[in-house]
Amino acid sequence: xxxxxxxxxxxxxxxxxxxxxxxxxxxxxxxxxxxxxxxxxxxxxxxxxxxxxxxxxxxxxxxxxxxxxxxxxxxxxxxxxxxxxxxxxxxxxxxxxxxxxxxxxxxxxxxxxxxxxxxxxxxxxxxxxxxxxxxxxxxxxxxxxxxxxxxxxxxxxxxxxxxxxxxxxxxxxxxxxxxxxxxxx
Numbered sequence: 697x698x699x700x701x702x703x704x705x706x707x708x709x710x711x712x713x714x715x716x717x718x719x720x721x722x723x724x725x726x727x728x729x730x731x732x733x734x735x736x737x738x739x740x741x742x743x744x745x746x747x748x749x750x751x752x753x754x755x756x757x758x759x760x761x762x763x764x765x766x767x768x769x770x771x772x773x774x775x776x777x778x779x780x781x782x783x784x785x786x787x788x789x790x791x792x793x794x795x796x797x798x799x800x801x802x803x804x805x806x807x808x809x810x811x812x813x814x815x816x817x818x819x820x821x822x823x824x825x826x827x828x829x830x831x832x833x834x835x836x837x838x839x840x841x842x843x844x845x846x847x848x849x850x851x852x853x854x855x856x857x858x859x860x861x862x863x864x865x866x867x868x869x870x871x872x873x874x875x876x877x878x879x880x881x
Contacts, residue, residue, distance in 0.1 A: 828866065
């Protein structure tokens with residue numbers, strides 16, 4: 697068993713020496729916030745988002761040899777995290793909803809760092825259908841270009857544009873109804 701570990705370690709070291717790929721631990725440290733953030737946007741649960749991020753990095757470790765460059769690494773992480781988050785959100789939606797009495801009160805720290813507007817916008821985005829939510833999160837939170845989003849979600853660029861337009865229209869309508877106005881620009 698020790699010889700196998702030595703061979704695996706030397707192959708990994710040789711691979712890292714050949715490319716501009718960072719060591720695995722450095723890659724995890726550099727991208728853990730991005731993966732967690734994507735998971736959080738879909739799940740709105742710290743524990744679930746943390747577990748999902750850990751699963752993504754475990755899958756990355758298993759597929760580390762196939763990662764070709766730092767750009768490929770970021771693309772791979774965004775794609776896997778987004779798809780896993782969508783799947784987890786679907787599973788959670790299928791479960792019974794928790795009543796208000798069963799939920800914990802937010803901590804003082806959470807209340808201090810979460811302004812009314814930010815909280816409202818997060819709720820509005822989280823109320824979007826999954827496809828629309830995913831393009832909005834990737835476009836405006838992760839600041840990805842349309843082509844990158846299309847690659848991550850296996851969509852055409854025109855479909856991404858359509859989904860963003862529909863999501864923004866839906867958000868405008870929800871905000872308009874909330875404010876008592878017909879159209880909000």
